[in-house]
Amino acid sequence: MTSPFILIREKxxxxxxxxxxxxxxxxxxxxxxxxxxxxxxxxxxxxxxxLAAFLCGGFLLRDTRKNQALRLFALFVFLFVSGFFLTxxxxxxxxxxxxxxxxxxVQIAGTVEDVSDFSEGAQVTVGNVKIxxxxxxxxxxxxxxTLPENVPVPQTGDEIEAVAYLSAPKNPVTxxxxxxARQLYFKKIGAVGSLEGNIQIVKxxxxxxxxxxxxxxxxxxxxxxxxxxxxxxxxxxxxxxxxDIVQTYRNAGIAHILAVSGLHMSLLAGLIFFVIRSVLALxxxxxxxxxxxxxxxxxxxxxCAAYLHISGASFAAQRAFIMVAFVLIAALLNRRAxxxxxxxxxxxxxxxxxxxxxxxxxxxxxxxAVTTLICAYEKGNKEYTRFLEKRxxxxxxxxxxxxxxxMASVIASAATAPFALFHFRQLPLYAVFISAIATTLTGxxxxxxxxxxxxxxxxxxxxxxxxxxxxxxxxxxxxxxxxAGLPHAVLSCPPMPVWGLAFAAFGGLWxxxxxxxxxxxxxxxxxxxxVSPFLTTVPDVYVGLRTAAFRNNDxxxxxxxxxxxxxxRQIWLNENHQTRLLTTECAYGLCLYEKNGYKIxxxxxxxxxxxxxxxxxxxxxxxxxxxxxxxxxxxxxTRSELSEAGVYMLTLAPEKIIVKTVSENKGxxxxxxxxxxxxxxxxxxxxxxx
Numbered sequence: 001m002t003s004p005f006i007l008i009r010e011k012x013x014x015x016x017x018x019x020x021x022x023x024x025x026x027x028x029x030x031x032x033x034x035x036x037x038x039x040x041x042x043x044x045x046x047x048x049x050x051l052a053a054f055l056c057g058g059f060l061l062r063d064t065r066k067n068q069a070l071r072l073f074a075l076f077v078f079l080f081v082s083g084f085f086l087t088x089x090x091x092x093x094x095x096x097x098x099x100x101x102x103x104x105x106v107q108i109a110g111t112v113e114d115v116s117d118f119s120e121g122a123q124v125t126v127g128n129v130k131i132x133x134x135x136x137x138x139x140x141x142x143x144x145x146t147l148p149e150n151v152p153v154p155q156t157g158d159e160i161e162a163v164a165y166l167s168a169p170k171n172p173v174t175x176x177x178x179x180x181a182r183q184l185y186f187k188k189i190g191a192v193g194s195l196e197g198n199i200q201i202v203k204x205x206x207x208x209x210x211x212x213x214x215x216x217x218x219x220x221x222x223x224x225x226x227x228x229x230x231x232x233x234x235x236x237x238x239x240x241x242x243x244d245i246v247q248t249y250r251n252a253g254i255a256h257i258l259a260v261s262g263l264h265m266s267l268l269a270g271l272i273f274f275v276i277r278s279v280l281a282l283x284x285x286x287x288x289x290x291x292x293x294x295x296x297x298x299x300x301x302x303x304c305a306a307y308l309h310i311s312g313a314s315f316a317a318q319r320a321f322i323m324v325a326f327v328l329i330a331a332l333l334n335r336r337a338x339x340x341x342x343x344x345x346x347x348x349x350x351x352x353x354x355x356x357x358x359x360x361x362x363x364x365x366x367x368x369a370v371t372t373l374i375c376a377y378e379k380g381n382k383e384y385t386r387f388l389e390k391r392x393x394x395x396x397x398x399x400x401x402x403x404x405x406x407m408a409s410v411i412a413s414a415a416t417a418p419f420a421l422f423h424f425r426q427l428p429l430y431a432v433f434i435s436a437i438a439t440t441l442t443g444x445x446x447x448x449x450x451x452x453x454x455x456x457x458x459x460x461x462x463x464x465x466x467x468x469x470x471x472x473x474x475x476x477x478x479x480x481x482x483x484a485g486l487p488h489a490v491l492s493c494p495p496m497p498v499w500g501l502a503f504a505a506f507g508g509l510w511x512x513x514x515x516x517x518x519x520x521x522x523x524x525x526x527x528x529x530x531v532s533p534f535l536t537t538v539p540d541v542y543v544g545l546r547t548a549a550f551r552n553n554d555x556x557x558x559x560x561x562x563x564x565x566x567x568x569r570q571i572w573l574n575e576n577h578q579t580r581l582l583t584t585e586c587a588y589g590l591c592l593y594e595k596n597g598y599k600i601x602x603x604x605x606x607x608x609x610x611x612x613x614x615x616x617x618x619x620x621x622x623x624x625x626x627x628x629x630x631x632x633x634x635x636x637x638t639r640s641e642l643s644e645a646g647v648y649m650l651t652l653a654p655e656k657i658i659v660k661t662v663s664e665n666k667g668x669x670x671x672x673x674x675x676x677x678x679x680x681x682x683x684x685x686x687x688x689x690x
Contacts, residue, residue: 016069018516023072025340025513028348030076034083035355038091040498042667044675047092050085057081087355091186091670096141098190099134100673103166105196107132112158112205113142115212116240122146122153124199125189126160140190151198155212157205166193168673173544173568173647174575175665176495185671186356211235211310214454221463225477226470229258233442234450236260236311245477250424251484253413253431254438257476260311261366263439265320267447268307269328272300297331304328316366322346323370339378340513343371361423365416368508372415373408375512409436418504418529422496425533425575429491434483438476446472492577493533500532537658539649541593541600543622544568545642548602550584550593558582560591560602568647595652601633619657622648 016023038045057078064070110126124145131139145164147153154160169181169192184192218230228241241258249255257263277296280286286295301324308321326342347367350357357363413431421427428434446469453465483489507525514522542549542557546565549557549572557576559569561583573581584591589605590612601621603609609623613631621633624642637648646662668675 013069015516015518019514022513022515025344026509027075027079028344028351029509029513030079031083031348032351032358034080034085035087035351035358036502037080038084038087038355039359041669042664044667044669045088047088050081050088053081054085083351083355086352090355094186094188095670096188096190097138098140098185098673099138099166099168101168103131103133103191103193105163106134106166107161108143108164108166109161109202110143110159112154112156112160115153115156124154125187131166141188143191143193144184144189146192146194147199148195151195154199154201155205156209158201159203161200161202162198163196164193165196166191168192169671170567171646171673172662172666173571174495174542175647175649175660175662176497177571177575177662179666179671181673182359182669182671211312214310214457215240217457217462218466221466222470226473229473229477230450230466230469232258233260233264233447234310234454236314236317245480248477248480248484250426251428251490252434252438252480253428253483254435254476254480256365256369256435257438257442259316259362260307260314260320261316261362262320262323262370263443264311264447265304265307265317265324267443268451269300269304269324271448271451272303273297273328276300294332297328301325301328314362316362318350319346319363319366319370322349340371340374343367343374361419364419364423364505368415368419368505369412371512372411372508376407376411405436405440406432409433409439415508418496418500418526421493421530421533422501422504425493425495425577427491427493428483428489430483430486430489434479437479441472441476441479445469446476494536494538495575496529496533497536500529503532504529537651537653539660540595540652541648541650542572543602543637543642543648543650544646545624545639548591548604548622550591552582556580556582558584560604561585596654598652598657600650600652603627620650 057074057080061071061074061078064074108126108129108131110129112124113127114125116123116125124147125142126145127142129139129141129143143164143166145162169184169189171181172179184190214235215231218234219227222230228245231240236259246255246258249258273296276299277292280290280292280295286292304321304324308317311317323342323346326346350363409432413435417427449465449469449472453462453469456462456465503525507522507527507529510522511519511526512522513519538551540551544565547568548560549569552558556578557572559582564583569581573579586592586602586604586608588607588611589603590608591602591604593600593602598619599615599617601612601615601618602624603612603621604624606625606627609625609627610629612618612621612623612633613629615621616632618631618633620635620637621631622637622642624639626639637645642648644663646666649660651658651660666672
């Protein structure tokens with residue numbers, strides 16, 4: 001009788017032999033998995049640990065070179081530990097001083113490195129920072145300042161002086177919330193703040209960057225309601241789009257239009273390629289003796305590289321450029337490039353130089369969409385082509401084109417659904433149809449007009465094209481407003497757990513990268529990710545150092561009236577998809593909450609703390625003021641514990657109280673405010689951060 005282990009081994013080997021040509025597609029996945037594992041840790045590992053794992057992976061790869069099966073396994077292991085170690089080294093290399101406590105009215109000086117326009121004002125990133133009240137080794141390399149609307153915005157390259165209020169980068173206020181401190185860490189920004197008074201420009205920039213010139217020209221020509229979107233499409237300035245329009249686009253399912261991605265890059269490449277090749281075909285000497293296809297592809301590649309630079313080179317734009325570059329270079333070499341292999345290499349190159357990109361919504365959404373679309377193209381292109389060849393006529397061609405756009409919209413919307421749920425906690429239900437319409441208008445009207453207008457700016461002949469684009473933008477705005485206003489336009493959901501995101505990524509890759517029926521198992525994991533938000537518990541009590549909220553019988557959050565942290569309050573409201581602010585006044589600064597036989601108290605005054613400490617029926621008592629008295633509560637959480645934990649979130653389940661804190665989820669990592677600054681060189685010398 002054959003052993004079941006032998007049968008399983010034969011089945012696995014048979015499967016791997018059948019899918020041998022697809023195994024290499026999983027190599028970048030192994031690299032990304034190592035990066036993801038690094039970011040999932042709650043404590044920072046020693047650099048020597050990562051180095052040891054990397055060396056062991058290398059030795060394993062060397063020692064298995066004679067066995068093909070083991071060598072493939074060793075290659076996956078090596079790429080996994082390489083991703084882990086590379087991210088560890090990059091994290092250490094980007095370590096820079098950060099302020100830990102607020103600084104009031106300090107004199108700062110530095111050079112403007114980046115300017116981001118917002119509808120409520122502008123944000124300026126300042127490098128080469130000097131702060132009078134701080135020693136050089138304590139001074140952040142960069143700071144980010146938010147400018148009021150009435151303050152003139154400096155240009156990139158200006159040397160400035162100002163008086164500012166600075167604080168440490170903000171930590172998340174929910175366990176699943178956006179970690180701004182981590183994002184700013186990888187940009188070497190060690191403080192954020194606001195201005196007191198105006199900015200003094202000590203030395204103006206020698207030349208205005210091309211990006212700033214284009215933005216100023218768009219502001220001059222276009223009306224206010226279309227400026228932000230036009231700048232988002234041309235220079236990647238999506239932050240200049242008013243927040244209400246961004247939310248409308250998000251509710252309508254077309255927010256992807258605002259970020260420079262594959263849609264914009266491919267449209268630009270296609271337009272340049274078509275125009276150049278058509279013009280060259282009209283010149284007999286060139287058309288007869290030169291390969292116009294290769295000339296057009298080369299010029300289109302240069303144009304896309306310029307667009308990448310002008311647009312700010314976001315992760316989605318980088319991915320799009322690499323994909324388009326694969327296609328154009330393939331045209332130069334007479335090769336076929338539209339395949340999952342090119343997507344895999346695009347992901348690998350981005351993660352190789354910026355491993356932190358794996359955490360961004362732009363990276364996840366763009367790769368989910370393009371991978372699924374190309375997989376669908378590879379699997380259904382032959383059948384669709386045969387179907388088209390059997391029929392003729394303009395009407396059929398038009399209808400088939402519309403069906404193709406709708407199918408692409410359906411596939412992309414389905415592929416990105418769990419990632420949208422994780423990052424935005426909502427899913428637009430009409431996105432399939434609205435996205436198809438908006439994408440068509442953008443591709444055939446808005447983007448060509450903006451492209452031609454931008455090219456003609458040096459000749460002062462851009463105005464008619466920019467105005468034409470603004471009319472198209474207004475139509476898209478109207479469509480988005482109509483769609484967002486329809487009943488049940490948006491499905492809101494609780495926060496998705498991290499394991500749900502992992503299931504979505506793994507299930508989607510499993511379905512797309514394999515060829516046989518086994519790939520259908522990926523759909524099960526993908527479907528489970530979509531329901532994962534509804535499998536998690538919803539907190540009943542939120543407690544922070546400066547505010548607290550309790551869930552009432554209607555499922556709405558009721559906030560303690562005073563004191564009230566506006567930022568924390570707004571994030572909690574957004575996470576619960578609540579627009580109405582409900583407050584309650586707690587007697588003598590003591591709020592009490594009861595559910596399922598449990599009783600929670602929150603005291604924000606010493607009188608309230610004295611009263612609460614006499615209550616023997618309290619399960620947990622939070623005290624947000626300095627208080628050293630003895631309490632009868634089963635558990636007391638002091639002000640210092642609250643400050644260290646960030647935010648407590650309690651779920652009063654019938655069987656027990658489930659306690660979560662932001663600090664437990666965030667861990668003790670280099671981007672944590674309390675983590676000491678240790679450079680990569682110091683750590684190699686033996687100085688450890690822990």
